[in-house]
Amino acid sequence: MVNPQDPYWYADELDTTGVEMGSSFTTYGPFVVAPETFFEAMTPFSSEINWRVYPIRDNLTVSEVDDLRRELERLEGRLNVGRRTSNQIRLDTGLIDILRETERSLLVTRSSVLILTIQLAVLAGYALLLTAGLLAESRQVETNLLRSRGAGSNQILAMSLMEGILLTIPAAIVAPFLATVVLRALNVARPLSEIDLAINPVVTRASFIIAGVAALGCLVSLALPALRSARQFGNVRAERSRESTRGVVQRAGLDIALIVFALVGFWQLQRFGAPITETVQGRLGIDPLLVAAPALGLVAGGVVALRSLPLISRVAESVTSRSTWLVPALGAWQVARRPLRYARASLLLILATGIGLFSVAYATTWRNSQSDQASFQTGAQLRSSPTAGSGRRSPTGCCVTPTTNFPDSKRLCRSSGSSVRSRAPRRTLVMSFWTPAAQPILSFSGPIWPTAISTR
Amino acid sequence: MWSVLATSWRVVVNRAVADRIILLAALVTILLATMLVASGPIYADAVSLSAVRRTLADAEVQDANAEISARITPGDYAATNERVTTEASRAFSYTGGSIVRRGTSDSYSLPDQPGDTVTDLTVFRYFDQLDAHTELEEGAWPTPGESPFETAIPDSVAATLGLAVGDELTLMNRREAGRSSLSGSQASTGW
Numbered sequence: 001m002v003n004p005q006d007p008y009w010y011a012d013e014l015d016t017t018g019v020e021m022g023s024s025f026t027t028y029g030p031f032v033v034a035p036e037t038f039f040e041a042m043t044p045f046s047s048e049i050n051w052r053v054y055p056i057r058d059n060l061t062v063s064e065v066d067d068l069r070r071e072l073e074r075l076e077g078r079l080n081v082g083r084r085t086s087n088q089i090r091l092d093t094g095l096i097d098i099l100r101e102t103e104r105s106l107l108v109t110r111s112s113v114l115i116l117t118i119q120l121a122v123l124a125g126y127a128l129l130l131t132a133g134l135l136a137e138s139r140q141v142e143t144n145l146l147r148s149r150g151a152g153s154n155q156i157l158a159m160s161l162m163e164g165i166l167l168t169i170p171a172a173i174v175a176p177f178l179a180t181v182v183l184r185a186l187n188v189a190r191p192l193s194e195i196d197l198a199i200n201p202v203v204t205r206a207s208f209i210i211a212g213v214a215a216l217g218c219l220v221s222l223a224l225p226a227l228r229s230a231r232q233f234g235n236v237r238a239e240r241s242r243e244s245t246r247g248v249v250q251r252a253g254l255d256i257a258l259i260v261f262a263l264v265g266f267w268q269l270q271r272f273g274a275p276i277t278e279t280v281q282g283r284l285g286i287d288p289l290l291v292a293a294p295a296l297g298l299v300a301g302g303v304v305a306l307r308s309l310p311l312i313s314r315v316a317e318s319v320t321s322r323s324t325w326l327v328p329a330l331g332a333w334q335v336a337r338r339p340l341r342y343a344r345a346s347l348l349l350i351l352a353t354g355i356g357l358f359s360v361a362y363a364t365t366w367r368n369s370q371s372d373q374a375s376f377q378t379g380a381q382l383r384s385s386p387t388a389g390s391g392r393r394s395p396t397g398c399c400v401t402p403t404t405n406f407p408d409s410k411r412l413c414r415s416s417g418s419s420v421r422s423r424a425p426r427r428t429l430v431m432s433f434w435t436p437a438a439q440p441i442l443s444f445s446g447p448i449w450p451t452a453i454s455t456r
Numbered sequence: 457m458w459s460v461l462a463t464s465w466r467v468v469v470n471r472a473v474a475d476r477i478i479l480l481a482a483l484v485t486i487l488l489a490t491m492l493v494a495s496g497p498i499y500a501d502a503v504s505l506s507a508v509r510r511t512l513a514d515a516e517v518q519d520a521n522a523e524i525s526a527r528i529t530p531g532d533y534a535a536t537n538e539r540v541t542t543e544a545s546r547a548f549s550y551t552g553g554s555i556v557r558r559g560t561s562d563s564y565s566l567p568d569q570p571g572d573t574v575t576d577l578t579v580f581r582y583f584d585q586l587d588a589h590t591e592l593e594e595g596a597w598p599t600p601g602e603s604p605f606e607t608a609i610p611d612s613v614a615a616t617l618g619l620a621v622g623d624e625l626t627l628m629n630r631r632e633a634g635r636s637s638l639s640g641s642q643a644s645t646g647w
Contacts, residue, residue, distance in 0.1 A: 002610075007517045008556065008589045014579075018610040025574075028566065028616060030581035031607040036600035038559050038582040039530040048560040049533065051524040051540045055551040057512045062501040064550040065508065071547040072522070078543050079524065089526040089540065094519025098511055106504040110497070117496040124489035131482045135475060142471075162468045167479065171487045178487070179495035183502065192503070197510060199502040201495075211494035218486040 010052055055095075062106060069099035104284065111275045111286045112366070116359065118295040121214070123351045128221045130344055136225035143229050153230040160226035164219040172215035176207040191367070255303040262300035265293025294358060302350045309346065310339040522548075556584045564627035566617065577630065580607070595621040 002009060004016040014020040020027045038047070060068065076091040083089065136143070143156055183201040186192045192199060268290055269275070275290035317336040320329040335342050472479050512520045524544060528536050537557070544555055561580040569576060587597060598606035604624055614620065 002590055006589060007521065008585070010521075010523065011517050015581075018612040018616070025563075025577050027563065027577045027579060028613050029578040029609060030560070031578055031609055032586065032598065033580050033582055033605060033607050034598045034600040035559070035582045037598065037602075037605045038561065038580060039533060040600075045562070046527050046529045047562070048525060048527050049536070050558045050560075051537075051544060052556045052558065053522040053524070053544050053548055053553055054556065055521065055548050055553040057509050057520070057551065059551045060505070060508065061550075062505050068548075068550045071550070075522075075524075075543060075547045079540060087527070089524060089536070091522060091524050092518065093522035094515060095512075095522055098508070098515060098519060102504065102508040102511070105507060106500065109504055110500045113496045113500045117493060120492050121489060124485060124492065128482065128485045128489065131478060131485055135478045135482065138475065138478065139471075159464070159468055159471070162464065163472055163479075166468065166472060167483045167486050168490075171483065171490045175487060175490035176494045176498065178491045179498050182491070183495055183499055186499075197503070197506050199499075199506045201498045201502040204498065204501065207494045207498045210497060211490045214490040214493040215486065218489060222482065 007054060010050075065099050065102050065106070069096055069103065072096050072099070107276055107284055107286065108274075111291055112362075114286065114291045115275065115294055116362070118292055119298055119355050119358065121217075122295050122299060123348075123355055125217065125221055126348060126351060128218055129225065130348060132222045132225040133344070135222075136229040139226075140229055143226075147230065153227065156230035157223060157227045160223045161219065164222040167222070168215040168219045171218070172208075172211045175211045175214075176203045179203075179207065255300075255307060258296065258303055259300045262293070262296040265289055265296050269293050298351060298354045298358070301354060302347045305350050306343050306347055309343050310336070313339050558583050563630040565630055566627065567625050574630070578627065 002016055004011070009015045014027060014030060018028065072091075072093065072095055076089070079089040079091065146156060147153075180201040180203055183199065187198045268287075272287070272290060275287050275293075276284055277287045277290070278284055313332065313336040316332040317329075320332040323329065522544070524540050526536055526540070541555060559582045563577045563579055565574045566576045566578055592608070593611050595608070598608055609617075609619065619625070
């Protein structure tokens with residue numbers, strides 16, 4: 001007996017069953033001969049030769065998907081160089097479509113990951129700026145002392161950069177390895193474990209480069225507040241006594257530009273529906289503006305909140321000052337006097353909450369999208385596949401598609417003397433057979449969906 | 457120069473130790489941020505690779521592999537085989553893999569059928585590595601150079617046609633009906 005599932009047989013009906021029925025002829029066999037005999041005696045004129053290529057799929061890497069697809073697209077042309085059009089070599093494979101779909105999926109995955117990564121990077125960057133600000137603030141006196149003894153801004157900056165190097169270089173080296181460890185947790189946690197898809201994250205050169213760029217960004221974030229602190233030498237008393245109610249971003253009008261960018265990004269996202277766009281050459285790519293649009297929107301929302309904070313705090317101050325309660329009045333007065341000091345923590349909270357809400361909405365949308373796509377591709381919630389036909393019968397099968405409620409129907413399917421009934425009278429299933437039934441073996445598992453009849 | 461640098465580093469380290477709590481918070485933030493950013497491409501590559509391997513594993517054999525076919529004469533076989541093997545190996549150099557050949561002859565009519573009412577046919581085939589995927593029930597694998605030549609057939613076909621090891625039969629080439637016939641003996645039944 002042969003195993004029909006063995007790829008070696010290429011699902012060939014004659015090779016696996018010994019018989020192949022045509023409309024006029026029935027072929028039995030095959031009669032297997034030695035290769036030498038085949039070419040000497042069997043095929044005096046011509047014969048059909050098949051070369052079946054079984055790639056080792058575990059050797060495939062993501063970076064090679066595109067190259068392999070291009071090679072396969074060119075393969076048939078290369079095989080037929082110099083051959084007559086009446087005697088061409090044919091290539092039959094679904095690999096090209098699978099690899100093309102994989103490239104598209106990779107792009108979609110990367111864009112999805114990028115959307116969330118940018119937002120979280122913004123959050124992390126801002127948290128780091130706050131930390132660096134705290135550090136610079138606590139060292140303000142020390143910095144001023146250094147400046148008064150002749151240290152320049154560049155020297156203060158150099159010390160800050162050296163300190164940053166102490167923190168960022170180990171992080172850049174360790175981060176990719178730590179990321180693979182954390183990602184492996186997805187193999188046991190949802191949602192990948194739910195679909196039994198195990199991933200094998202490996203550290204790549206790209207991950208080191210990206211970690212290096214991120215570490216560089218962190219280094220700059222650490223150094224900027226120190227530089228600002230060094231340049232404020234002489235204005236310390238003024239800075240500590242009365243802070244400005246407007247930050248650097250607001251003073252430069254960057255917040256307005258940010259809001260405009262976010263609105264443009266939102267409009268573009270609505271127009272294209274996804275951050276993946278097609279170039280005039282027909283190639284798909286990730287649009288940087290569309291990928292950054294949610295993060296821009298998030299930051300713009302935070303900036304709007306910051307803009308409104310002084311106004312809200314002044315209103316709160318005027319309201320609480322009329323009351324007899326001291327604590328609210330003092331609190332509102334303090335916030336109205338130094339809104340920027342509280343705005344930093346508020347913005348961090350706003351960003352974190354915004355990203356949390358976005359992530360939940362994004363995950364729900366993604367899950368619904370996957371479910372819809374699976375439903376669309378499957379076409380039926382229940383599918384029955386009889387065992388492979390033997391003898392002269394073709395295999396048969398049926399599928400069940402719930403469509404409308406069919407309250408009085410108990411009989412669901414009748415074929416070759418067998419029928420299927422639902423246990424609940426009001427929950428019915430009807431099946432359609434698309435080939436003449438031999439002896440269908442119908443086995444159902446899982447819940448029976450409420451529904452109806454479809455006939456093909 | 458080196459002493460200045462060493463002194464600077466010593467000052468920096470001492471400052472860092474003094475503000476270790478804030479710097480520890482900064483280190484954790486930096487580590488999480490770089491890990492998060494680095495995990496993006498790692499995750500995308502890993503999940504896409506697992507997905508494509510799963511897709512290939514679940515795909516129909518014709519979709520997950522490639523079949524190159526040609527209708528050739530015996531004289532062209534060596535050159536065509538060389539070309540196909542070379543080009544296929546080049547195309548699949550990224551994954552590696554194996555190439556298995558199969559040959560199929562023209563149709564032959566089974567014996568005991570009048571010429572105008574032929575409905576039962578057969579074909580001759582040869583396979584690479586057949587013995588690794590089947591088990592012989594009886595007899596031996598066909599050897600070249602025998603007269604009449606030897607064949608092996610599935611045991612279900614042997615039962616249907618009523619053939620046993622050692623039987624001889626004459627088959628008529630459908631393409632060259634009346635001009636070409638072959639006499640063979642069954643060497644074995646298998647699979």
